[in-house]
Amino acid sequence: MDKLNAMAIFVRVVERGSFSAVARELQTSQPTISKVLQALETQLGGKLIARSTRKLSLTDEGQRYYQQCRHILAAVDAAEHSFQSGREKVAGPLKIGSSVSFGRLQIAPRLPEFLKRYPGIQIDLQLSDQNQDLISEGLDVTFRIGALNDSGLIARHIGNTHRITVAAPEYLKQNGQPLTPQELSQYNCLMFNLLSSQNLWVYESQTGQRHEVRIKGNAQSNNSEAIREMVLGGLGIALSPLWLFSEDLKAGRVIAILQEYRTLSLPIHAVSPANRRQSARVKAFVDYMAQALENAPELKPVK
Structure with a gap:
């Protein structure tokens, strides 16, 4: 048995949580993966994985062995990389x-x-x-x-x-345009809810003064392109990546507002x-x- 290969397969099974996923990854069969791990367990003299119909879980010995295998494989990988440095094919x-x-x-x-x-x-x-x-x-x-x-x-x-504050011309025509960050609290603001600070928009004036505004609105999303569509539809104001609206700005589909204030880049x-x-x-x-x-x-x- 190639122990180093068996250790690598064991680590991948733990990380993927599935024999079949590793089999597909290595273009082999699930029984082959299972046999490799059984042979490794036999050589070690104990169980590494507690198998059940729902999921795979490690035994206490398996958890310790997994951590040691990761370190060993990383060391071998680093040694090979050091030897092959400059000669590895980009493919x-x-x-x-x-x-x-x-x-x-x-x-x-x-x-x-x-x-x-x-x-x-x-x-x-x-x-x-x-x-x-x-x-x-x-x-x-x-x-x-x-x-x-x-x-x-x-x-x-x-x-x-870099982020900008944007709204559709139709929305600003109907609701007016905020001139300071504090005025955003009076407008319908659209939230991208995967950021930890989704409802806290932070700006900085040209003199360095920090402005934190708690915004509110009737729509939010975990997808920035959905936020873009809401803005284009005239639903409200968004604080979004410049790259998301760069073409819309050029075409006049949206207007950048509060440009006298800097926003925090991500x-x-x-x-x-x-x-x-x-x-x-x-x-x-x-x-x-x-x-x-x-x-x-x-x-x-x-x-």
Whole structure:
């Protein structure tokens, strides 16, 4: 038995929570995965996984062995990477995660040029407006906007999302235009409810004075493109990423208001699992996206 391979399979089964998921990932059968783990348990002299009809759970010994296997596999991986540094081919599968709007508007349009540079890569772009679990979903890298709460991840800051306050001309014609942040409390404000500060909008005046406004409104969503549609429909005012409304601003479909006040920008991070080294293809893609976002006019602050 190849013990190192068996350890790697054991770790993947724990992380995916399923024999069949790992079998599909490795393009083999579920009985084959099961036999590998049974052989490993026999060699160790004890059970690693308590199997049930609903889910897999680790025994106490299995939990300790899992943590040790992660460290061992990471060390082996790092040693190989150190030896192969500079010689690794930029090719193979690359599974990327992102929020729906950012993935559709900022990642997907840039994939053709990236794949021209690296034709040996096969991309799987997974979009979700919930924070994706990198391990259980098998992601190599995901892009997150806003403060990071999980310190156990490898994160690289690759840009900032600058935000603007926008409304449709029809809404402002009917309701008037707020001239200060405090006046927003009198308007129907549309909330993106995945941010921890969804109903607290923060502005800074040109003199550096901070303005915190508790807003309220009759509609909210966990999807920023849904917020955009509400704004375009004249429902209310939104504080949203500039890149979401850049074309609408040019076409006059929305108007930027309160431009005399700065809003807090949100950092953009490329995030990878801490126990998995970044392959050449992950590094190539993150480098490519960092450069692309640095040069993107819709991600630069409004002047």
